[in-house]
Amino acid sequence: xxxxxxxxxxxxxxxxxxxxxxxxxxxxxxxxxxxxxxxxxxxxxxxxxxxxxxxxxxxxxxxxxxxxxxxxxxxxxxxxxxxxxxxxxxxxxxxxxxxxxxxxxxxxxxxxxxxxxxxxxxxxxxxxxxxxxxxxxxxxxxxxxxxxxxxxxxxxxxxxxxxxxxxxxxxxxxxxxxxxxxxxxxxxxxxxxxxxxxxxxxxxxxxxxxxxxxxxxxxxxxxxxxxxxxxxxxxxxxxxxxxxxxxxxxxx
Numbered sequence: 092x093x094x095x096x097x098x099x100x101x102x103x104x105x106x107x108x109x110x111x112x113x114x115x116x117x118x119x120x121x122x123x124x125x126x127x128x129x130x131x132x133x134x135x136x137x138x139x140x141x142x143x144x145x146x147x148x149x150x151x152x153x154x155x156x157x158x159x160x161x162x163x164x165x166x167x168x169x170x171x172x173x174x175x176x177x178x179x180x181x182x183x184x185x186x187x188x189x190x191x192x193x194x195x196x197x198x199x200x201x202x203x204x205x206x207x208x209x210x211x212x213x214x215x216x217x218x219x220x221x222x223x224x225x226x227x228x229x230x231x232x233x234x235x236x237x238x239x240x241x242x243x244x245x246x247x248x249x250x251x252x253x254x255x256x257x258x259x260x261x262x263x264x265x266x267x268x269x270x271x272x273x274x275x276x277x278x279x280x281x282x283x284x285x286x287x288x289x290x291x292x293x294x295x296x297x298x299x300x301x302x303x304x305x306x307x308x309x310x311x312x313x314x315x316x317x318x319x320x321x322x323x324x325x326x327x328x329x330x331x332x333x334x335x336x337x338x339x340x341x342x343x
Contacts, residue, residue, distance in 0.1 A: 122163050131157060131168070132195070135187035138179065145171070147183045152192050152199075152310075154184040193328040196311070200249070200320060203307055204300045206271045208232075209245035215342060218247045220308050220318035223261040223278070223287055224254040227334050228317045232279045238342040248275060251304050253316060260289035263297045 123133060123146075131150045139145030143158045150168075159166045171179045200218045215238075221228040238244040250265055252258035264287055268274035278287050293301075308318065313332055320330045321341050335341050 122159055122166060126157060126159075126166060131155070132191070133157075134191045135183070137183045137187070140171070147180070147187045149188055149192050149195070152195050154188040154192060156180040156183065197322070197328055199307060200247070203249050203304060204266070205247040205249045206265065206275045207245060208248055208272060208276065209239040210242045211245065213239075213242055213245035215244045215321070216247065217244060217319060217321040217341060218249060219320075220251055220304070220313060220316050221248045222251055222254045222258050222316045223265065224258050225316040229279055229282045231317050231319065231334060234338050235342070238338075244342050249304050249307070250301070251308055251316065252301055253305070253308075257289045259293060259298075259301065260291060261287045262301055263290040263293040264288050266297050266300060267294070 127133065129150075132148045133146050134148045135146070137145040137147045137156065139158050142161045144161065145156060145158045147154075147156050149155060155168055156171065157166055157168045158171065170181075173179055203218075205218065217235075219228070219231065221232075232246075235244065235246060239246060250262045252262045265271055265275055265278070267290065278285075308314075311318075311330075313330075315332055317334070318330065318332050319335055319341060320328065323329050329341075331341075
């Protein structure tokens with residue numbers, strides 16, 4: 092009889108413990124969901140102080156760590172130091188978050204409005220922030236022809252208007268064309284010989300596209316064109332502002 096009572100009490104204790112654990116996990120999930128709604132993207136659980144759960148992630152592609160109290164009353168977003176002043180989060184961010192952030196940046200580029208230049212089947216994708224009045228953008232386009240025309244590289248031109256007042260109307264001409272790729276390449280083939288038509292009235296949706304492209308450029312703190320972004324052989328995101336020193340480094 093005594094043995095049965097002990098067994099029942101043990102089962103009850105285990106059941107209460109499991110219920111408590113499930114309740115805590117549900118509460119953590121609920122708080123995590125709240126933090127996610129604030130814009131934080133969770134990537135990897137990391138070491139944390141007693142009575143807290145730590146996570147490495149990023150908010151708007153800026154690496155950060157968040158620590159959630161196990162009682163679900165508080166959370167802290169910031170850097171963790173030990174008593175000796177050592178930064179305990181920098182390694183975690185570099186190890187777990189850097190790749191995630193760069194993939195997020197790449198997806199942002201994919202979702203932008205761009206003009207395709209090259210075959211869809213090309214193995215290499217390269218993004219280029221380009222202004223119609225940027226001479227270095229034209230130089231890049233011209234020097235890229237061997238790789239593009241061979242079918243190895245596809246350029247994706249994200250059109251912006253940052254150089255001259257007429258850039259906006261000319262950028263609109265490219266985006267509004269029936270065949271943007273043909274119009275874009277024809278413009279560059281005749282570069283310096285024939286001026287690109289400037290749209291005097293830019294439709295709202297086209298103006299919004301240009302604003303979004305500009306905002307993307309600003310977000311990554313680029314201020315001059317061309318801006319070239321690609322992935323190297325290791326799949327790591329690379330970028331250069333201005334003309335690349337070596338086209339082979341970009342395309343091969």
